[in-house]
Amino acid sequence: MTPPPTAAPALPAPAAVDPRPTRDPGTGRRTHPATGGALVLVGMLLVALNLRAVVTSLGALLDEVRDGLGLSGVTAGLVTTLPTIAFAGLGALTPWLVRRVAPARVLVVAMFALAVGQVLRVVTDSALIFVLTSALALSGIAVANILLPMLVKQHFPHRTGLVTGAYTMALTVGTTVAAASAVPIAHAFGSWRAGLGVWAAMAAVAVLPWVPLALRTRAAARRATPTAVVATPMRVRPARTRLGWAMAVYFGAQSLSGYAIMGWLAQLFRDAGYQPESAGLLLAGVTALGVPIALLMPTLAGRLGTLRPLVLGLTTASALAYLGLALAPHGAALLWVALLAIGQGAFPMILTAIGLRARTAEGTVALSAFAQSTGYVIAALGPLMVGILYEATGGWTAPIGFLLGALAVQTTAGMAIARPRYVEDE
Structure with missing residues (x-):
């Protein structure tokens, strides 16, 4: 991407934008x-x-x-x-x-x-x-x-x-x-x-x-x-930075759980005794409740000095939902659906973090490409591993244990990206 004709020195922070x-x-x-x-x-x-x-x-x-x-x-x-x-x-x-x-x-x-x-x-x-x-x-x-x-x-x-x-x-x-x-x-x-x-x-x-x-x-x-002076954009390589890998792992782990939920949650509720139509509505409820969360989460992420409270809050909601689905999937299904929807707020949060952790548009697109492309490779394992564990054990304890393990990885990566830092600096 070609930057504006007039080159400018590196900015100390994203907020320091030339007002002209x-x-x-x-x-x-x-x-x-x-x-x-x-x-x-x-x-x-x-x-x-x-x-x-x-x-x-x-x-x-x-x-x-x-x-x-x-x-x-x-x-x-x-x-x-x-x-x-x-x-x-x-x-x-x-x-x-x-x-x-x-x-x-x-x-x-x-x-x-x-x-x-x-x-x-x-x-x-x-x-x-x-x-x-x-x-x-x-x-x-x-x-x-x-x-x-x-x-x-x-x-x-x-x-x-x-x-x-x-x-x-x-x-x-x-x-x-x-x-x-x-x-x-x-x-x-x-x-x-x-x-x-x-x-x-x-x-x-x-x-x-x-x-x-x-x-x-x-x-x-x-x-x-032809004589216009054009600054050469800095080449940002997130794969060479710890921040880039932390973003990729967080994006991949939250997408892994998201695809696993989309693919298997309805089956879990059917196994718990719900009719197919009701199980489908419960799955749709996760997405529907995610609409206001999708609007709220980026606003919170943009205003907070650190993402630590959001990372820990989203982890807590997801962990409670997984434990509830393992122990009492039928008794409090609506509560688990609501907590899953809150936990899936990790997706809009990480999209916001991509912009917050880069100084420039060039850095943002490089970080976005690396985090998402690497993350989706990780995400592909979600539905596959849940399906394998479900078929092998005939139940949901092992698949949910796998998702809890992925959540632990997600949280560790989230803590690494919580404090303000910029991919260009690394």
């Missing part, structure tokens, strides 16, 4: 560093709505898709593992990409790929093409995952918590709506293809705000003179 208006490198417009454009914010929220819909809609209709395309168990397993593979692999390439192409133009292509991939996968009868087009759609999400924290840092440096909370809430809403409505839409139209394909329209809408921003970027580049 500058020309934004992503749009070419003059902006105040303390504010972001309304169009950028709208674009970010629309992108966030799309970041999980393609995944959760497929999860809700997986049986119908398997029957319709004749997917084998291995192929179905590959499809459900594709998100973490794509998020890890393609997310790692995003810093390289944004050093060469303006973020607005990258997001146009990413959301276009998401829309096209969703359309193509519902018009095919080939299992192979379904997998490949799903990967195309997920590639757009993988890139957007990394870019959003950077855009917050670039356009809203003094509103990191608020804006991160807003787009995380939009992400949670999109996740919940897609999971809850995919099956009814499929039934209404008589085909699973409608239940998956309808979300392509939402991705297409998300392209619209970024088109004028991308055009402004191109116009600004054309107006630039």
Whole structure:
């Protein structure tokens, strides 16, 4: 990514931002560093709505898709593992990409790929093409995952918590709506293809705000003179820092538990005696309760001097929920669901921390890419290990013990990132 034409010395802290208006490198417009454009914010929220819909809609209709395309168990397993593979692999390439192409133009292509991939996968009868087009759609999400924290840092440096909370809430809403409505839409139209394909329209809408921003970027580049002095952005390599690894481990451990909960919580409640419909509603309750938490958590993280109280509070909520699910899953299910929703607030918190632990937009995108790409590799182990332990033991004591162990790792990493420090300094 190309910084503003005038080079500036390293800043002592993120709050020490030059108050003078500058020309934004992503749009070419003059902006105040303390504010972001309304169009950028709208674009970010629309992108966030799309970041999980393609995944959760497929999860809700997986049986119908398997029957319709004749997917084998291995192929179905590959499809459900594709998100973490794509998020890890393609997310790692995003810093390289944004050093060469303006973020607005990258997001146009990413959301276009998401829309096209969703359309193509519902018009095919080939299992192979379904997998490949799903990967195309997920590639757009993988890139957007990394870019959003950077855009917050670039356009809203003094509103990191608020804006991160807003787009995380939009992400949670999109996740919940897609999971809850995919099956009814499929039934209404008589085909699973409608239940998956309808979300392509939402991705297409998300392209619209970024088109004028991308055009402004191109116009600004054309107006630039060949003799303009352009500072070379510092190359930040989080893999060489302790902070980078602590962020990656925390992101991975909390995602591991999140994917395990999404994949297996309903089965746990069914084993405890709940009807399938009730078990599904309890799972949906974790996501629904996560909407206000997603808005509140980044605001708290942005205002606190240290993240230690949040790390310990989220750990306590998750630990109590896991112990409750092991000892009395039926007797106090609503309480365990509420505590799980609070514990899953670790996701919006770590997204906020990515911006708080970097001084610059370049550092933010590098830290975001490393933490998320490495973290999603760790996260892929969650549903797999829970499934293996469940099949091997026939119960939930061992799987919950595994999740408690992952929570201990998460807490240790969280304490390492709690105090204010910056990846550029390491």
